[in-house]
Amino acid sequence: MTQPAPTARRDAQPSAGPQNRERGGRRPAGLRADARNLSLLGVLAALVVVGGLTRPDQFLAASNLQLVLTQxxxxxxxxVGMTFVITGGGIDLSVGAIVALASVWATTVATQExxxxxxxxxxxxxxxxxGLVNGLLIAYGGMAPFIATLAMLASARGLALQITDGRTQIVTVDAVLDLGVPDAYVLGVPPLVLVFAAVTAIGWLLLNRTVFGRRTVAVGGNAEAARLAGIDVRRQRLYxxxxxxxCCGIAAFLLIVLSGSGQNTNGNLYELDAIAAAIIGGTLLSGGRGTIAGSVLGVLVFTTITNIFALNNLQSDVQQIAKGAIIVAAVLVQRRTLRDSAT
Structure with missing residues (x-):
């Protein structure tokens, strides 16, 4: 008797089609993310060792470690805000200027009353x-994020200068200033660090555990596919x-507490530091992938580098060169990772 063809057995076997490849590709991606975070932790640990060896009496002091975390x-x-924007396929060059404008507007005499x-x-x-102006221009006005946020950078800086007339605005509200003194520390942790931890935790949950986070990744990965899937791409970009x-407004308040003043020069080059920290943390510059944990580690790496350079009285230009080299290396690693995953 003729044996039936074993089609059912063949169909039950895992297919080598796109779905299986995608399923198999997700696992290495998660492993790469974990490896990347471990690498950043290794870099951070190495920096701590360098700081401890070069300036053991200063770098390892509790007051200096508190300063590093506060900065x-x-x-x-x-x-954290920049990570969401980049993950969604955008860019924001105006964050530093927005911090400056928010800090000077919040420290005028009329506001302090x-x-x-x-x-x-x-x-x-x-x-x-x-953020609303940026979002409307980009999402509903059709402007490129680079152009819209560059215009906001110039406008916000100009308005901040106009408000202050080039002068420093001193904060006189004791309730604000008291947050920066050691007596306000909670178990040795400055209040500003607690705020940062809260923002980080909320950002992580928002990106990894909510529909908003999944929509952000979808819009950054393929906006047209996200639109066809029923996502309001323009509204998501506005959000x-x-x-x-x-996030810039919160950062401006923290900076007011830290410095006790508002200046039009606040937030200088914050956009570059934020973008760099997000990139070396593993957020894909072209969108579609972001990691809050990696971005925070990137921030800690850059802040520690700055602190070590300051304690060793090294030139700031050397510090910028070191940061630039780290950024280039991170982008090259990203490109290699994308090429490997595509093959």
Whole structure:
């Protein structure tokens, strides 16, 4: 008797088609992300060793470690917002200028009359307002993110200079200044670091555990496919720039607490530091992949480098060269990773 063809057995076997390749490709991607974070932790540990060997009495002091974390908090909050924007396929060159504008607007004499709440609300509102303008121009105005945020950079810097007339605005609200003194530390941790930790935790949950995060990744990976899947791409992009603006407002408030003043020069080159930290952390510059944990590690690496250079009285231009080399290396690693995954 003729044996039937074993089609059912063949169909039950795993296929070598696209779905199986995609399923098999996700596992190495997760492993690469873990390896990347471990590599950044290794770099951070190496920097701590270097700082401890070159300036053991200063670098390893509790006050200096608190300073490193506090300085990382300001740019770190900005980087969380930047990570979302880049993951969604955009870019924001205006974050530093928005921080400057929010900080000077929140420290005017009129604003300080409303006390702690007035300063905090103004900083957040200015950040959200700037993010709204960016989002409307990009999402609904059809402007390229590079051009729209570059225009915001120039406008916000100019307005900040006009408000201050080139002068430093001193904060006189005790409730704000008290957050920066050691008596306000919680178990030795500065309040600014706690805010940064909270923003990081919320950002991680938002990106990895919510529909908003999945839509952000989908829009950054393939906007047209996301649109066909029913995602309102324009509205999602608007939300991303609103989120970035809010992070800038929070960072401006932290900077006010840290410096006790508002200046039009605040946030200088924050956009480059935030983009660089996100990239070396593993966020894909072309969009579609982002990692909050990696971005935070990138911030800590850059802040530690800055601190080591300052303690060793090294030139700032050498520091910028070192950062530039790290950025180039991170982009080259990204390109190689994409090429390997494509093959």
């Amino acid at each position: 990382a908090s300001v740019i770190g909050v900005v980087t 409303y006390g702690f709440a007035g300063i905090l609300f103004t900083a957040a509102a200015v950040g959200l307002g700037c 991303l720039y609103l989120l970035s603006g809010l």
